[in-house]
Amino acid sequence: MKAVNKEEMFPKDPNKTYSLMAIVDGETFNVEKGPEDTVQSWPHLMVRELALFLLVFAVILGVSLIFNAPLEEAANPLHSTNPAKAPWYFVGIQELVSYSAFLGGIATPALIVLTLLLLPYLDRNPKGTGVWFSRDRRVATALFTVFVVVMVVLILIGQFLRGPNWHLYLPWS
Amino acid sequence: MSETAYSLKESIRHLPRNIKESIIRRGGGTAEQERAAAVFGNMFLHVHPVRVHLNSLRAGYTFGLGLISFYLFLILIASGLLLMFYYTPSTELAYRNMKDLEYVVSFGVVLRNVHRWSAHAMVAFAFLHMCRVFYTGSYKAPREFNWVIGVCLLLVTLFLSFTGYLLPWDQLAFWAITVGSNIAAYMPGIGEKVRFLLLGGNEVGQMALLRFYVLHVAVLPLVAVVLLGVHFWRIRKDGGLSRPLND
Numbered sequence A: 001m002k003a004v005n006k007e008e009m010f011p012k013d014p015n016k017t018y019s020l021m022a023i024v025d026g027e028t029f030n031v032e033k034g035p036e037d038t039v040q041s042w043p044h045l046m047v048r049e050l051a052l053f054l055l056v057f058a059v060i061l062g063v064s065l066i067f068n069a070p071l072e073e074a075a076n077p078l079h080s081t082n083p084a085k086a087p088w089y090f091v092g093i094q095e096l097v098s099y100s101a102f103l104g105g106i107a108t109p110a111l112i113v114l115t116l117l118l119l120p121y122l123d124r125n126p127k128g129t130g131v132w133f134s135r136d137r138r139v140a141t142a143l144f145t146v147f148v149v150v151m152v153v154l155i156l157i158g159q160f161l162r163g164p165n166w167h168l169y170l171p172w173s
Numbered sequence B: 001m002s003e004t005a006y007s008l009k010e011s012i013r014h015l016p017r018n019i020k021e022s023i024i025r026r027g028g029g030t031a032e033q034e035r036a037a038a039v040f041g042n043m044f045l046h047v048h049p050v051r052v053h054l055n056s057l058r059a060g061y062t063f064g065l066g067l068i069s070f071y072l073f074l075i076l077i078a079s080g081l082l083l084m085f086y087y088t089p090s091t092e093l094a095y096r097n098m099k100d101l102e103y104v105v106s107f108g109v110v111l112r113n114v115h116r117w118s119a120h121a122m123v124a125f126a127f128l129h130m131c132r133v134f135y136t137g138s139y140k141a142p143r144e145f146n147w148v149i150g151v152c153l154l155l156v157t158l159f160l161s162f163t164g165y166l167l168p169w170d171q172l173a174f175w176a177i178t179v180g181s182n183i184a185a186y187m188p189g190i191g192e193k194v195r196f197l198l199l200g201g202n203e204v205g206q207m208a209l210l211r212f213y214v215l216h217v218a219v220l221p222l223v224a225v226v227l228l229g230v231h232f233w234r235i236r237k238d239g240g241l242s243r244p245l246n247d
């Protein structure tokens, strides 16, 4: 038989002027406000997620009841539309292609994708993380904004200001 | 100890309760434990942590943009599966199927509209989500690789949308894909070959329609699901969403 070594869980320290008196059943101060400002995912996070899903679904359904997706005549390989436009998200690239086929159609998109892929390995300073438009990241914010604005402007030009033969056209003419 | 009676009668008497308990594997406990178990005891919810930081819940921090992109993806899967019942990837039939959706199938127009508008929205929201991640500096260590996964997701989203664009086989689809695939042909040296590989020929035709269809309904959705799995898993492993450093 092994001797059971009975050890006091909270041994009394002769130097201590206080001791454990009792353990009371109850909730700690951290209930519903866990360590490091966290809360239970259920229900706090998931109820919001569900609400957002319902909102997205309702909006898509509403839009779909009002606006019909475009459907033109059946495809005819012998009769090209003029202008022939790429889907809107590629119209910016198509606009660049109209300036230079290789530079606009291949080099620029490749450069954009490569830069995006390498970005987190080039810009490593953790300052300003977790803050919108942090003052510590002014240069990065400015550069990215230029990129976004240029993309949007190119798409707008390609989509709305280009008519037959890719000539500049004003939307109302 | 009392013997549990495993009689058939008992089994039938407790059938509803036993079935319910076998599905939602849940043990009792305190209310707090019960709520935690509701998350990690459920396969569909366990991608979530049991607790989240308050900053991740701030609507003004994420604007829910990534989540909206994901929801649009789910809507696209559901509506796309339904569309597959009515669609044939043939240059003879594809356009007629579109007309049938419009005039013959009940709610066919709405179904097609839902799929089309969600697709456009997903491209836009994935891009907006990328902007949010950039402007909050959320790609900094340890989240570098999740940004890379994100860029791949954006490319897959674009390509999914592009391959779907051809399927209605109308003038808009045909000439948009002709223009788009011509851009690939500008690649020095291999351009023409890349376009041939994509279209299964030198022009947009039956082979191109079939290739785009297979990419659109099988290959790319599968790639997207895998990348999304890694994306969400990495959010957990990187310690949840980013937040200010001193927090």
Ligand code: HEM
Binding pocket: B062, B064, B065, B066, B067, B068, B069, B070, B073, B126, B127, B129, B130, B133, B138, B139, B143, B146, B147, B148, B149, B150, B151, B153, B154, B157, B228, B231, B235, B240, B241, B242
């Ligand atoms: C198909 C497209 C995408 C989906 C469905 C998606 C989904 C999500 C979701 C649900 C989150 C959680 C936070 C939130 O809702 O904002 C998230 C976070 C994140 N996403 Fe995406 N994402 C997509 C594309 C992208 C892209 C294009 C990028 C960047 C190039 C990206 C990079 C990230 C990063 C770095 C995080 C962590 C953010 C943080 O810690 O604050 N994702 N994504």
